[in-house]
Amino acid sequence: MKTPMRMREKIVLRVVAQACIPFILLFALYVQFHGDFGPGGGFQAGVICAAGFILYGLIFGLDKLKKVVSFRTIEILVAAGLLLYGAVGLLTIGMGGNYLDYKVLDHHDPTHGLHYGILFVELGVGITVTAAMLAIFYAFAGRERA
Amino acid sequence: MFIAAMVGVLVTMLLALVAAVRGPTVYDRILAVNMFGTKTVLLIAVAGFLAGRPEFLDLALVYALVNFIGTIAVLKFARFGSLGRDDHRGLL
Amino acid sequence: MPFPIEALLFLFLLATAVVIARLRDLFAAAMLTGMFSLLSAGLFTLMDAVDVAFTEAAVGAGIATVLMLGTLALTEKRENQQPTRTLPFVVVLLTGAALIYGTLDMPPYGSPGTGPEPAAGNAVIHHHVAPDYIKGTKEEFKLPNVVTAVLASYRGYDTLGETAVIFTAAIGVLLLLVPGRKRKSEDESAAPEDPR
Amino acid sequence: MESASWIFLVAGAGFCVIGGIGLLRMPDFYARTHAAGVTDTMGAGLVLLGLMLQAPTALIGVKLVIILGFLWLVGPTAGHALFKAAYADGVEVHEGPDIASQVAAAMADVEDEPSPEPEDGDAVPD
Amino acid sequence: MDLPGLWNYWAVIVLMMIGLYIVIARDNLVKKMMGLTIFQVSAIMLYVSMGKVEGGTAPIIPEGAHDSEIVYSNPLPHVLMLTAIVVGIATTALGLAIVVRIYKAYGTVEEDEIGAVDRREA
Numbered sequence: 001m002k003t004p005m006r007m008r009e010k011i012v013l014r015v016v017a018q019a020c021i022p023f024i025l026l027f028a029l030y031v032q033f034h035g036d037f038g039p040g041g042g043f044q045a046g047v048i049c050a051a052g053f054i055l056y057g058l059i060f061g062l063d064k065l066k067k068v069v070s071f072r073t074i075e076i077l078v079a080a081g082l083l084l085y086g087a088v089g090l091l092t093i094g095m096g097g098n099y100l101d102y103k104v105l106d107h108h109d110p111t112h113g114l115h116y117g118i119l120f121v122e123l124g125v126g127i128t129v130t131a132a133m134l135a136i137f138y139a140f141a142g143r144e145r146a
Numbered sequence: 147m148f149i150a151a152m153v154g155v156l157v158t159m160l161l162a163l164v165a166a167v168r169g170p171t172v173y174d175r176i177l178a179v180n181m182f183g184t185k186t187v188l189l190i191a192v193a194g195f196l197a198g199r200p201e202f203l204d205l206a207l208v209y210a211l212v213n214f215i216g217t218i219a220v221l222k223f224a225r226f227g228s229l230g231r232d233d234h235r236g237l238l
Numbered sequence: 239m240p241f242p243i244e245a246l247l248f249l250f251l252l253a254t255a256v257v258i259a260r261l262r263d264l265f266a267a268a269m270l271t272g273m274f275s276l277l278s279a280g281l282f283t284l285m286d287a288v289d290v291a292f293t294e295a296a297v298g299a300g301i302a303t304v305l306m307l308g309t310l311a312l313t314e315k316r317e318n319q320q321p322t323r324t325l326p327f328v329v330v331l332l333t334g335a336a337l338i339y340g341t342l343d344m345p346p347y348g349s350p351g352t353g354p355e356p357a358a359g360n361a362v363i364h365h366h367v368a369p370d371y372i373k374g375t376k377e378e379f380k381l382p383n384v385v386t387a388v389l390a391s392y393r394g395y396d397t398l399g400e401t402a403v404i405f406t407a408a409i410g411v412l413l414l415l416v417p418g419r420k421r422k423s424e425d426e427s428a429a430p431e432d433p434r
Numbered sequence: 435m436e437s438a439s440w441i442f443l444v445a446g447a448g449f450c451v452i453g454g455i456g457l458l459r460m461p462d463f464y465a466r467t468h469a470a471g472v473t474d475t476m477g478a479g480l481v482l483l484g485l486m487l488q489a490p491t492a493l494i495g496v497k498l499v500i501i502l503g504f505l506w507l508v509g510p511t512a513g514h515a516l517f518k519a520a521y522a523d524g525v526e527v528h529e530g531p532d533i534a535s536q537v538a539a540a541m542a543d544v545e546d547e548p549s550p551e552p553e554d555g556d557a558v559p560d
Numbered sequence: 561m562d563l564p565g566l567w568n569y570w571a572v573i574v575l576m577m578i579g580l581y582i583v584i585a586r587d588n589l590v591k592k593m594m595g596l597t598i599f600q601v602s603a604i605m606l607y608v609s610m611g612k613v614e615g616g617t618a619p620i621i622p623e624g625a626h627d628s629e630i631v632y633s634n635p636l637p638h639v640l641m642l643t644a645i646v647v648g649i650a651t652t653a654l655g656l657a658i659v660v661r662i663y664k665a666y667g668t669v670e671e672d673e674i675g676a677v678d679r680r681e682a
Binding site for chain 3: 616660668
């Protein structure tokens with residue numbers, strides 16, 4: 001009696017999770033790139049994206065999650081987001097402006113330059129937050145009880 | 147009439163809060179907290195209409211999502227005392 | 239009309255906080271912390287801070303609960319009984335009284351920033367940069383969300399610093415909690431060599 | 435349209451309150467799941483439906499539909515998982531001995547009704 | 561407006577003091593972190609409630625309203641607190657990680673017991 005019950009237990013949650021997680025990640029992307037127009041932005045999108053992966057990890061186990069996003073990837077992404085943010089600043093210096101002065105990113109229309117700058121900076125924030133939250137989850141969930 | 151819905155939701159939140167504080171077993175508390183979460187979703191949705199700016203429904207969606215994740219995490223913890231493992235002991 | 243709702247939510251928040259303080263079952267307290275975050279996020283929405291509410295909901299109720307549970311999974315689930323102490327209570331009462339005395343000069347809740355002088359009913363906070371930010375976002379950025387514009391552009395340095403803090407914290411957690419990564423990777427690289 | 439929306443809103447709020455009262459008054463955990471399920475499905479559904487009828491733009495209506503769909507997908511799932519976990523953990527079916535004897539006397543045949551239910555994988559408490 | 565106009569600050573301060581009490585009066589380190597979370601939320605609430613303008617709306621400009629005069633709540637506290645929340649969770653995670661390490665080293669997360677272990681070893 002015990003075994004089939006466990007099987008069924010697995011099924012309901014897994015099916016629902018499989019249905020939900022793609023939409024959660026899609027929603028995270030929406031929040032990320034729609035942040036200029038509605039509530040949202042890099043911080044929120046990063047946390048939601050990480051929450052989607054954490055849900056996967058909770059339901060399917062940490063080992064499976066590590067196969068999807070390896071620990072090494074996380075470590076690289078934590079730094080990559082911050083570097084992307086800094087690189088936008090350096091790029092604006094290279095294009096003749098001040099640090100993080102996005103207007104120079106588009107020579108024809110400063111408003112577009114501002115939009116590009118915000119887009120990339122938010123993307124950097126989003127990547128760092130996602131990776132940092134996942135790294136923290138890995139660290140806590142992957143540890144055996146002392 | 148949004149007010150009536152709002153009052154209903156708030157009263158339900160109060161009842162859920164009492165249940166969460168009182169709940170004799172862990173599962174009663176989880177149940178009450180979960181219910182409280184869905185009521186906050188409704189609260190945000192109704193509050194948006196009440197304030198005349200119902201554009202911020204993304205928020206309500208996030209609440210629903212986060213509430214689900216929180217419930218699953220709490221449940222997994224309550225059952226197995228650990229978050230990361232899935233050693234074929236059955237899931238929740 | 240939003241006024242009594244906010245006060246009511248504040249009451250809920252206070253009740254939850256008191257219960258968290260009194261509970262000795264840390265697992266239940268962690269759950270209530272998640273509830274506390276959801277409540278405060280609702281309150282933020284009512285105070286027009288939509289982006290803050292967004293973040294608080296995702297962070298406080300989602301990630302923070304998971305982290306608390308992760309910690310409880312690695313440590314004790316119950317708090318020890320301890321004698322009630324009077325000194326902390328006195329300290330808290332005094333600090334609270336001092337803070338409340340400090341609020342007496344604050345502008346009332348919701349007061350707009352009209353008028354030139356920081357008089358009663360005239361909040362100074364709405365005077366300096368905030369109107370410029372709103373105006374600039376409308377005219378220069380042509381973006382709807384003022385918060386994003388301020389976050390990423392006007393206060394871009396701040397946000398860079400905050401991102402660096404998150405980066406540092408993640409590195410710190412990894413250093414503290416992920417055991418022997420060096421040795422483990424050596425093991426992995428050594429494992430294929432062993433059969434040879 | 436407007437009056438229909440109001441009816442939905444008030445009915446939804448009523449269901450919410452009833453479910454909340456049930457959460458406090460029901461005798462054991464499994465009955466309480468049913469009470470909570472009422473607010474998650476009926477209450478939330480009716481309130482969101484009422485809001486949908488008053489949505490000023492199509493996008494808001496679509497968002498409400500998405501929220502409703504998500505709630506209806508996730509609420510019963512969480513309830514189901516909760517039910518299972520509690521059952522597997524051996525939460526008692528009846529708490530008050532008083533009520534237990536009353537129920538036993540009242541429905542002697544259906545005494546074992548609560549226990550087979552958790553085995554039924556699709557029986558989501560609502 | 562029946563309540564005094566400063567009620568929001570007072571509520572926030574009471575909340576803050578509950579958090580402070582948990583931090584200084586409780587021995588359990590995890591509980592202290594929870595108190596810190598409460599304290600943090602109340603600090604954020606203080607700033608956000610300062611930014612609220614009566615009759616104002618969220619600082620997101622509605623479509624086609626670029627020229628009209630709508631009162632917006634102050635976006636500046638929102639921006640500062642937005643980052644504060646994420647930094648707060650990062651630092652909370654760091655604190656909890658330290659708690660886990662302390663538990664591994666001492667076998668307890670109660671402050672008085674940790675002190676007793678220290679004194680025994682000294």
